[in-house]
Amino acid sequence: MRIFEKCKFTKPCPICKTKKTGDAILIGVRGTEEGNIMQAELFHIECIELTYHKEQGLLVQKVE
Numbered sequence: 259m260r261i262f263e264k265c266k267f268t269k270p271c272p273i274c275k276t277k278k279t280g281d282a283i284l285i286g287v288r289g290t291e292e293g294n295i296m297q298a299e300l301f302h303i304e305c306i307e308l309t310y311h312k313e314q315g316l317l318v319q320k321v322e
């Protein structure tokens with residue numbers, strides 16, 4: 259996963275809803291795939307708290 263250091267946000271981070279500058283990652287939005295292209299949104303790394311849903315085979319981030 260590529261990390262964007264000291265990233266300036268043009269849209270709010272979906273988790274904290276702020277545009278504060280910080281290290282970030284791009285995460286693809288499910289359902290937006292077109293060929294090899296997928297829409298993605300920037301998230302602050304410090305906002306991410308994943309949980310592993312072993313039974314479903316998913317890593318999950320609660321956003322709201």
Ligand SMILES: [Zn+2]
Nearest residue numbers: 271274302305
């Ligand atoms: Zn955030």
